[in-house]
Amino acid sequence: MVGVNVNCNRYISVTTQIMAAALTSQAALLRRGSRVFFSVNCHVHSSGGVTSKEHYKIVVLGGGSGGITMGARMKRKIGAENVAIVEPSEMHYYQPIWTLVGAGAKIITSSGRPTASVIPPGVKWVKSRVMNIDPKNNTVFTDSGHKISYDYLIVALGLQLHYEKIKGLPEGFEHPKIGSNYSLQTVEKTWTALQNFKEGNAIFSFPNTPVKCAGAPQKIMYLSDAFLRKTGKRSKANIIYNTSLPVLFGVKKYADALWEIVKSRHIDVNLRHNLIEVRADRREAVFEDLDRPGESKVFEYEMLHVTPPMGPPAVLKGSSLEDHAGWLDVNKHTLQHNKYANVFGIGDCTNLPTSKTAAAVAAQSSVLQRTITKVMKKDKPDKEYDGYTSCPLVTSYNTVILAEFDYNGQPLETFPVDQSKESRIMYHMKADIMPHLYWHGLLKGLWGGPGPYRKLMHLGMK
Structure with missing residues (x-):
């Protein structure tokens, strides 16, 4: 059963091209010379060893999708030398593709890239594990002896299996x-x-x-x-x-x-x-x-x-950052911590009442960037996250039901078709387009979810 007719398929194809073109143009505007922006070998990293106290304007905890995305966004805002990402893993994985790996449709090597290749160029990579967070004193401690202080903290530690x-x-x-x-x-x-x-x-x-x-x-x-x-x-x-x-x-x-x-x-x-x-x-x-x-x-x-x-990351326990269930306690609209005004959260580690997906991270990232910008200026956050998340429900080797919805469990669909119908086009997006969007859009801080395109495709009525 295919739920998209030929005309809609052409519409979606054209829309996909629009998204890709928009990403390309954003990248062109943001880079200072393509060799530097896209190079994998031009990072300035630190790893291992006991060091003296370090200070950064913004410290990001976690090098998953939320952490890398916010690192890229903050780099462009305040400069790479003012941002540090704390992440111990040598490899970064696009985990949504593991559904297809488990079914033999993709190979495991296609899901991973070296962490060094996704850390935003010039941003300090502290290759350590977070051992303790002291939000009262704006300090983070790692297992390799780093004592890192910050002006603003972004927690993107994911969850634990x-x-x-x-x-x-x-x-x-x-x-x-x-x-x-x-x-x-x-x-x-x-x-x-x-x-x-x-x-x-x-x-x-x-x-x-x-x-x-x-x-x-x-x-x-x-x-x-x-x-x-x-x-x-x-x-x-x-x-x-x-x-x-x-x-x-x-x-x-x-x-x-x-x-x-x-x-x-x-x-x-x-x-x-x-x-x-x-x-x-x-x-x-x-x-x-x-x-x-x-x-x-x-x-x-x-x-x-x-x-x-x-469950939530163990390091949050006892840090006064967690809620009653152990998740990072943030305002569900602004992603600012409910107790510490200079602490923010994104992704799976938070207590946001929506499904934990990479699509949710994308939508959250644009809101969080705006929130941090306002807080830095001593202003009140003025952009709200509506709980948008997406789940491409793979129903066969060539069909997908693309579920998109908000905090209220109401469908928030991007395309002007009934997305509850199985679709071959949506499978192509899941298997081929979304990984590309992840590596070259989301992790570069260039993709904040389909919100603007949704309005375009629904003629401003959604």
Whole structure:
């Protein structure tokens, strides 16, 4: 089923070209000479070793999508020498593509690039792990002995995966038939388990915690269904989706479309089922029934995809930056911390009540830049984040339902078509255009989400 007609496809194609052209023109205006702006080898970095106290006007904690994006934006605002990014990892990964890696549609090497190549040129890279944050004294401490003070702090530390909260994991991944698209170490195990599937239950889980990219557990399920059909094994497979949630998807418009898909493809959905144990040696998964405390059910599996419980960065605990659940406590409209006026947050580590996705980071980044600009001038923030986020729900190897919505769970669609329909064009955007937009737009601080283009395509009415 394809939900976009030929005329709309041409419209979307032209729009995509407009976006690309806009990015190109922005880059041309911002660079001081293309060799310097785009060079990978012209960074000034520091790493390792015990150093004396350092001070920067802006310190960014985390080198993921939010941290690199804000580093690039702040560099252009106040100069590279005034910005530092604290990040220990040598590699930076575009994680949304791991859905396709787990299904054999992309290779893992396509998802990663050296961190050195994405740190904004000239920005100080402190290659260390954050050990302690002291917001009262505007100071950050790292595991390599750095004591860094700041005027303004941007927290972009992401979230933590907790496989260990499921009994039998992570050691269970040493056995075959089990994988997870949520970590670099386990994503290829998903593809191996799918390739080696013979007959039986293929089970996909969703934990009883907030997660990043809440649609991803379903995406690999639909792709597995498609793969098993293509290889003639679907008749021997029982595909089961066990989710802790009381709904299939949080936005009704897209949930209704997904229910039609699971029914037509004979996929079993069990709501309010939470994975608590994996007996990998016996190929058994134990799920608790959240509506009947104390009751659990054992499922045998031929393939198991695990979405792990997730939580806030441990370093926030005890820092007075966190809310009651441990997430960074920020104003949901301005992204400024609710207690410390010179602290800001972006991305998965925050308590923003929206889905944790790279698309959300893009929209947040433009608002956050404006907020920081106003705060630096002693003015009140005047731009608000509406909770925009996006989840390209991959439903096969060539179709996607592009879910876009706001804080209220209301669709906030970019294109003038019904995006709850499966679309080949949207799959092309997910698999080919969005990675390019990520590396060359978002991480360069040039892409703040599709808001302006949405108004253009809806003739200013949205």
